[in-house]
Amino acid sequence: MNVNFKNVLFVIAHILFWILFITVPHIVIGIPFQFQFFKFKLYETLVLIILFYLNAYVLVPKFLFVKKYILYIVCVTVIILSGMHISKLFMPPKIPRNSMPFEMEKPEIQHNLQLIESAEYKDMKHNYLHNKFKRIEQKRANFIGLLLLVIFALSTGYTYAIQMYAYETQMKQLQHAHIESQLQLLKSQINPHFLFNTLNSIYSLSLKKSDVTPKAILQVSEMLRYMTYDAQNQFVPIEREIAYIQNYIALQKLRVSSESILEFSVTGVTSNVQIAPMIFLPFIENACKHGISKDSTLTMCSTITITETKIYFTVTNTLYNIGNENENKGIGITNVSQRLQALYPGKHILDIAKSNDEFTVSLQIQYV
Numbered sequence: 001m002n003v004n005f006k007n008v009l010f011v012i013a014h015i016l017f018w019i020l021f022i023t024v025p026h027i028v029i030g031i032p033f034q035f036q037f038f039k040f041k042l043y044e045t046l047v048l049i050i051l052f053y054l055n056a057y058v059l060v061p062k063f064l065f066v067k068k069y070i071l072y073i074v075c076v077t078v079i080i081l082s083g084m085h086i087s088k089l090f091m092p093p094k095i096p097r098n099s100m101p102f103e104m105e106k107p108e109i110q111h112n113l114q115l116i117e118s119a120e121y122k123d124m125k126h127n128y129l130h131n132k133f134k135r136i137e138q139k140r141a142n143f144i145g146l147l148l149l150v151i152f153a154l155s156t157g158y159t160y161a162i163q164m165y166a167y168e169t170q171m172k173q174l175q176h177a178h179i180e181s182q183l184q185l186l187k188s189q190i191n192p193h194f195l196f197n198t199l200n201s202i203y204s205l206s207l208k209k210s211d212v213t214p215k216a217i218l219q220v221s222e223m224l225r226y227m228t229y230d231a232q233n234q235f236v237p238i239e240r241e242i243a244y245i246q247n248y249i250a251l252q253k254l255r256v257s258s259e260s261i262l263e264f265s266v267t268g269v270t271s272n273v274q275i276a277p278m279i280f281l282p283f284i285e286n287a288c289k290h291g292i293s294k295d296s297t298l299t300m301c302s303t304i305t306i307t308e309t310k311i312y313f314t315v316t317n318t319l320y321n322i323g324n325e326n327e328n329k330g331i332g333i334t335n336v337s338q339r340l341q342a343l344y345p346g347k348h349i350l351d352i353a354k355s356n357d358e359f360t361v362s363l364q365i366q367y368v
Contacts, residue, residue, distance in 0.1 A: 018049060048151050051079065055155040056162075064156070065163075080148045087144040088137045198223070198248075204255045212254055219247040231277035234343070238273040238311070242266055242304065245281055252288050260298040262288075268306030273367060276343045280304070280313050282336045283361045287317035313363040319354065333361075340365075 022045050055076070063072035198220055205213045226244050230236045249264050256262070264284075280302075287300045302315040333352075340348050340363075347366040354360075 018045065021045060021048075048147070051148065052151050052155045055152055056159045060156055060159040076152055080145055080152075083148050084141040084145045087141050091137070091140060198251065201251050201255045210254065216251055216254055219251055223247050227278075234276065235274040236277045237270075238275045238306070239270050241275055241277060241280065242270065245284060245302075248281060248284065256288075256298050261300065262298065263301045264303075266304045266306070268304075270306060273306055273311070275311065275365070275367060276339065279336055279339065279365075280315075280363070282333050283313075283315050283363070286333055287315050287359065287361075309366055309368050311365045311367055313365075314361065316358060316360045319357050319359045 022041060059072060059075055063069070063075070202213070202216055202220065205216055210216075223244055226240060230240055245264060249262050253260075253262050284300070284302055287302070288298065298318060300315065300317040303313070305312040337350060340350060344365055349362075349364040351362040352360070353362075
């Protein structure tokens, strides 16, 4: 049997609450721990416990949650009034019902009764004690009524708190599931984009009958291995992401002119740093795609700086292929922007700036 640790703590908390409920009056008010009185309070508390959970798991779900407010009020009122009436029939042992010795022990009553010896005052003596006990019974009933009202209020508040907690937990699970499905969809959109660009690069090398084609195929193989196994995780070591980018840039250098400048540098300690996969590459892909011209060379400079809490990424490229605005933005950039919103909400700053001949992306991620 699989026992949930949270459920065990939940049960222990309830048990401790009711133990305190029984013992605190004895400690705070100073009521002595007499066995008969303590036994009576134990039975009384057992009834209150039953009413607490009856309200929490039956009355509130059956009536309040379905907006049957009148029926709920009637049920609670009947229970409270019944409890007040029953409390008059079962008085604590310290105040026994229809018994004179307890009252007779009081010094002031003893003094008054010594003065009453004639037969004509016997009825007065009886009425005095009777009225005294009636007042005690009524006070006891009023106290029980107030106590029951408090128990029902606590029980109702407890049930609504549990309901709200369950609702929030369910919403978080649904939100998490939605984010996971969204990320998987975005990754499936990124993969064809990457393959399209990379295979074009390999095709260009094969047309030139370049001797580095086998090395390029090996690099593509390493990149596909990363995408197949590592990139399916939500977070990966940043060293693997950097190696992936380095392979990609190496492929790009093979297909652009020798005068082109493709720079990529990393500063800071990379060990024990986790990052969402395929976050930086779409920006570099976009830089290489739109920074190439038949008449000019490509200039692309990218840096990654890692601090104890943040990662700073920048990429700047020349801009020649200025076509449609959305086309220049790139499919990958749109996807990675959505992934950043899902994975780093409130923990990233993305700034994209474009001039007539230059495109710059700055990304700041707080990873801890």
